[in-house]
Amino acid sequence: MNFQFSESQQTLVAQVRAFSEAEIAPYAAKWDADEHIPREQIQKYADAGYFGMTLPEEFGGRGMSTLDAILVIEEVARHCGISGRLIVDHNFGAVGTILNFGAEAQRRRILPLVCRGEKLMSIGMTEPEAGSALTDLVTSATKDGKTYIIDGEKRWITGAGEREFTLVYARFNEVPGPEGIGAILLEEGMPGYTYGPRIRSLGVRGVREGVLLFDQVRVPEENLVVAPGSAFANLMSAYNGQRVGASAVALGITQGAFDYALEYADNRRQFGKRLTDFQATQFKLANMAIEIDAARFLIYRAADTARATITSRYESSVAKVFVSEMAIRVTSEAIQLLGAEGYGRHHPVERMFRDARAFTLAGGSAEIQRLGIATKILGRSLPQQADDQRL
C-alpha cells in the first residue's frame, strides 16, 4: 500500500487544476443558472483528453489507470459537478460496458467517436415502473430479421435529447427477471426514437434529465452490445466503475464547498474575531476535513480494484454510500459556516449543496447499495422479490 501520489500523479492533478481554474470555475454558476452547459465546453473536455481516459489507446483512449481518472474527475468537480458527471459518463458506465462486453467492431466504431467528443453517450436503464427494481423493466426488444424493434419508455436519463448514443437496457424475450435483459445501442435520429419533456431537478442542472420514448424503433442487430441470458451480471458489474466515478464527483463538489467555506470563515469577523478563532468553528472544520479524507480513501481503494474500468462491487458500493451521504452533510455544513450568505445564490456553496444531493439517488440509491453490501457480509443473496438479482 502506498498513500503518496507519484510524481506523474502530482503533475496530472496540477495540470487539471490549472485547466479547471481557467476553463471551468468562472462559468460554473452560469451553466447552473442557464440549466445548460454548451457543447463547445464539453468539446474542451474531450480535447483535453478527459474522455476515455481509462480506455486503451487503440480505441482512442489514454490507457490511464482508474485511480488517475478519478483524480481528474475529483479536480474538475471541485468547481463544477456537472462537468465531473460528463467526464464520468464518458469513461465508465455505458463506455465501460462496450469496452468490456461489446463486439470488437462496436469497440472500433463507437469508442473513438466518444473519446473525441463527436458522439456523447447516455445510459438508459430506469423506467417509470422500474427504478430500484430494475429487473422489472418492460422496454422490449423484438427480433425481426436483421433488426431489433424497440418499444418502451425510459425516465431520468441524464443527457436525454443532448447525446447521440444511448445504451438502452431492454427485455429481449418473455423470460421474466434478469435473464431476459440485454443492452442495445440506440442512435439519435433513428425513426420512432423521441424525447419526452425535460425533468427539472434540484441540482446538477447543467445537464438535461429527461425521458426517452421508443415507438417501434428499428435498430440494426450490429448494435446489440450485451445479449440476454447470463449477461445481466455483466451489465451490473460494468456499472461499478460509474459508481466510483460518481463518488469522485460528489467528493470534488464537497472539497470545493469546504475550500470556499474555509476561506470565508477565516476572513469573516464577528465579536471582534475571525470565525476561525472560535473553537466551535475549528472543530466544525476539523470534522469536515475528517469526513472528506475518509471518503477520499474509500474512493481510492475502490478505484484500485479496477480491471479495465470494472471495479469491485463491494468496495464501489461502500464508497458510494459513504461519499454520497458525506457530501450532503459536509456541503450543508459549508452553508452553515457562511451563515445567511451561504444560503444566497451569489456564493457557490448553495449550488454545491444542491448538486451534492443527487448522489444518494443517481447510480443506484444508498439503500440499494446497502443491500449489496449486506449480501457480501452475510454471504447469501437477499432477494427483494423472487427473481431480483440486481443486488
Ligand SMILES: Cc1cc2nc3c(=O)[nH]c(=O)nc-3n(C[C@H](O)[C@H](O)[C@H](O)COP(=O)(O)OP(=O)(O)OC[C@H]3O[C@@H](n4cnc5c(N)ncnc54)[C@H](O)[C@@H]3O)c2cc1C
Ligand atoms: C440526477 C439523477 C440522474 C440519473 N441518471 C440516470 C441515468 O442516466 N440513467 C438511468 O437509467 N437512471 C438514472 N437515474 C435514475 C436512478 O438510477 C434511480 O433514481 C434509482 O435507481 C432509484 O430508482 P427510483 O428513483 O425509481 O426510486 P424507487 O426505486 O422508487 O425507490 C424509492 C425509494 O425507496 C427505496 N427503496 C426501493 N427499494 C427498496 C428496498 N428493496 N429496500 C429498501 N429501500 C428501497 C430507494 O432506495 C429510494 O429511496 C438518475 C437519477 C437521478 C436523481
